[in-house]
Amino acid sequence: MPEQTRLHYQEELGLLEERALEGMDMVVQSLDRTLEAVEHQDIELSQLVVADDDRIDGRYLEVHQEILTLLATQAPVATDLRLISALLHVMHSIERMGDQCVNISKVIPLTGHDAPVHADMVERILRMGKQARAMISQAKKAFEGRDVELARDLVRQDDLIDTLNKECFQIAVQVGEDVDTREWAMTMMLVARALERIGDNAVDIGEQVAFVVTGLFREFEDASHPGGAPLPSP
């Protein structure tokens, strides 16, 4: 049997991946708080989400620095190189998802304590949030398991979020003449938009899973060519 070598490097690479993917757990925690703040119009909790985003940004910077160090000192190639390239993309997506939670949290005070709540729209937004949360967890699981099929399934999951987003838009359009209600609905559309972007970021992470496994990068869904983007084979 050939002797195993570069064990320290392999350990470093494993820890780097672990720390990068933990960023998704941090986003899930942030998203949970964000959704609770949306549901209960909890301004204090939303402020905590904004403040706590520094942890996600800090993780992004730490992993980024560790990646640069590994590139400079270990000259990774082949699967290792693809993994490191993918982790850079994944960390960027994680950082963006954290920012979307912040974007949502920042608009919660605009709705005020006595906002004219439209229950159908809130219900859809919370479903979007839960779906986005599930997608982040699924993206992490797919990455850890190098599971391309599970990663591809994120596109199907994302379709549900897109559908709910469109429904929210229709509700907002037909919300009525009252100025306060319309302002509230427009603000909630910003929330829906941020959640829809989190879903897209989860799909982006899924595409990186396929890249690590197959060595081919293809968008699962090409926004400029809907339904026409070829999928990589495992």
Added chain:
Amino acid sequence: MADQARRAAETATGRKGAPEIDVSSVAEGVTHGHARQGAKTVFDLESLTVSYAGKPAVKDVSMGIHENEITALIGPSGCGKSTLIRCLNRMNDLIPSASVEGKCLYHGHDLYGPSVDPVEVRKRIGMVFQKPNPFPKSIFDNVAFGPRVLGLPDVKERVERALRSAALWDEVKDRLDENAYGMSGGQQQRLCIARCIAVDPDVILMDEPCSALDPISTGRIEDLMLELKEQYSIVIVTHNMQQAARVSNRTAFLIVQLDSEEDNRWGQLVEYDETDKIFTNPSDRRTEDYVTGKVG
């Protein structure tokens, strides 16, 4: 050299008015994976096996080596890289027990054909070794040695041209009469490259040309290789995988196969492909493990 052999060699290289040989058909099916189709090959190895005293050192290698490209041979110690590269200019002929089976075609002609003169082969297919090996002569005489032996004209111009091509002229033009042993290791290696190209070869073989050099000298040799490939085809054996990744167009990965019952070990070609493919997404797990350093 017999006239017949000279004619064969001239025909093989397409020089002196000899018709150009289309070897594209030979290349088909020889290269592997994503290697560029249609590029002309200078060598075509077909089921090549090299043995020492009846024991194979490298077994059943089939690959095409392309013109005006740098081809790197990588693999662990004992995998037959040096045996393979020495086979390409019949250096193994100097070892009495060495034997070659299969085909080693040079521009479509059997390099081991009965009428081929090994000396003529080595003129057209030069070699640079791991350790710089200048002659104990002046810098000028080192480079002029080959042209003088072969009776080539315009030796002085030829020496200057070779030293310029080897990126050495500016450093030595004022001390051409000094002994080559006074040069640095990196300069000596470039002198050996100049000595090699002074006789207008077609191919330059390099067996770990930078392993005895510091990083600055290594960088100069690598820059030089990239310039030289415009005129020559280069094959390099290297233990430095980053060097293979930096300079080569295609990379062949060989491994050591063991037969513990018979106490035999031989080299085997695992994968041969474009270098960026080998170092970003190799097809074979064994290549992956080797280039990432997971196994030694």
